[in-house]
Amino acid sequence: MSRTPLIVNALGQLDNPNSARSVAAAGDLNPSGEQITVDARTLAEARASGLTAVNITLGYVMGDLPPYEHTLHEIDVWDDVIARHPGDLLKVTGVEDIRTAARDGRVGVVYGFQNAEAVGDDVGRVATFAERGVRVVQLTYNQANHLGGGSMAPGDTPLTAFGREVVEALNEQHLMVDLSHSGERTCLDAAVHSRAPVSVNHTGCRALTDLPRNKTDEELRLVASRGGFVGIYFMPFLNPTGHARAADVVEHLAHAVNVCGEDHVGIGTDGPVTAVDDLDAYRERLAEHVARRREAGVSAAGERPDTLPFVVDLRGVDQFRELIRLLERRGFSSERIEKIMGRNFVDHATRVWRS
Template sequence: MSKIMHKNAKIYDGYKSFQYLEPGVDYKQFKLAKEIGRVPEYAYPVSEEEEAVVQDIFNEENIISMHEHTFIAPEDLSQFYEFRRQGRDYTAFEALSQSGLDVIFENFMDGTAMVTSLAGWKWSDVIHDLGIRMSDIAHQDMVIKAERLSDLYRAKKEGKIAFVCALESSTMIENELDRLDILYGFGVRTMGIVYSEANQLGSGLREPNDSGLSVFGKQAVQRMNKLGITIDVSHSGDKTALDTIETSEKPVTINHAGARGLWNTKRMKPDDVMIACAEKGGVIAIEAAPHSTVTEKNPRHNIESFMEHFEYVANLVGIDHVAFGPDTLFGDHVELHNVLSGQLSIKSSQASNLQRVEYVEGLENPAECFPNIVRWLVHHGYNREQIRKVIGTNILRVLEATWAK
């Protein structure tokens, strides 16, 4: 793991998820993947002088990931459905303490919340998932549940990490607007309109026909604006995304995606959607989940292909409207995609001619990503103000505009 030994090191006391319970009595125990050292350590190559700049950035700036899943997957992924059935996810606290991250948009695993149904996104399952995860977080001190902007700023000062509770879809609200209020009360501060399959609000990117944002979807957008929930369209179909951006009175995000101009799949966003997002004051965060942000130049997924998407978007919409949402987790992400390919829209959104990888070197998990992203930016000549924007302040600007004061 690429450790950042910064002055504001996270205060970690060795806590492990659910250590206040008795395994085998209170819950079934599964052997989990390694948080640290699952794959060979990779540090993007920089000079000693450049590394000193990287260290200063981690010491002094707010480092924000706009999209992650900080849970630890089971080592044996054939057990994944049974593992998810109990609705108990384990957070990689030790690895996160070494990540250098100050704020993480935690997206849980609610597309695979399978307590009562294999379909995911059921209301009761999502509430179960959120509640148990929040119970675990409430028993430790390093991670704080961020509900106001002040929580984000104090996290770094206190040597802690702020978790922004996020959901990738609004499917679970069905046709009940007040469920948005309930989720806000649970701490949810950003939500996607739709995952890849259509719901009551609109069409997902997997659908062959995109009819755009529904009447109910427009009502939901208005309610989110009033509540202070940041709206995301990463998994929305193109028309639904454009309708959402137009309907919203506040900026909208694309918190984990890439550029379709570099890789022609529905999972990537076309230029017109990204331009509309930026013109509304929003931000586009680049994702790194395996086999997503590849390019013709770099068909093998790695940090170079990932950053090629970053530069494409920055050149398209400007440096003020791009950030990073790697969308990683702890465990074998590639095999997890294989296991879930029947449940989620993963395979349908990937091109067939990419070069398969076992993992994305340099972007393996939430603890490894940002040290290498910042090293890449420093090595390629980005100045301090540009780096400050793309690793934090661009996101904070959007939250200032969308969250309740």
């Protein structure tokens, strides 16, 4: 491409996975239950990658911490992280902030949830989260909650009555309704019930790899038909063997474009820019990590001790440039690539956030 497009990661991480967890700058837990580290390398490599903005996961996802209190605490933590790095980071509360980040060479940080458990039984908390700068709310993680079914929940749980109330509150506050990790019935129900377009910020296509974390063509088509957004992740669920490669990412993007149209597809890598340096050591720790998630009841089908939770040949500082190169080789036009790399997310945010 002749120019670098906006690059917006609909779900990713700002983290250096190689740093000692005991000195984590952010001091909190990611969805894997590990400390995150926002250090000089994290910031330098995120900017060097061309990343314009990223929807990060903060707040309660799983575990024994009190969901509401822990979520408010993590908002405080990330507010502090951004305040300490004003030359590198910008909190995104509206679309104009993404454009400002692009102009200034900073990385926009979108506050997002991967579980709406923190709402508790008080739908009024949605307004509190909106006031604090949260802009994306995923209804469920892999397990069911009181809003609806997760992708690994037994049965095909519908969106609950309270889930409908929460969707309505998210619409009222102009927050994204994210249906990643949801079960099929909950996804379809929420997409229909929502007055605003919904999103699936990080997923794959089940027509290519039949795993619960991937979305069916029916789900993809419905989300797109109502003006929504679908982000394809860089995860093992893109290949039946669990050993996903960059070529798999391209195939899932191509399928999503065929089903949804080129105006509704983007990327949501579910990973950081900074790559794991020592893959051998990482593989040795992976079995423990997978076992811990299984014990907590939050793992997804396709997670195994031998499956890396990222695409090994599409990681590090050059991951976005490499994906662009592969999409060009696939025959995608410059305009289509610009849409996938960030413009479609910005357009979706414009429709939902309205600012």
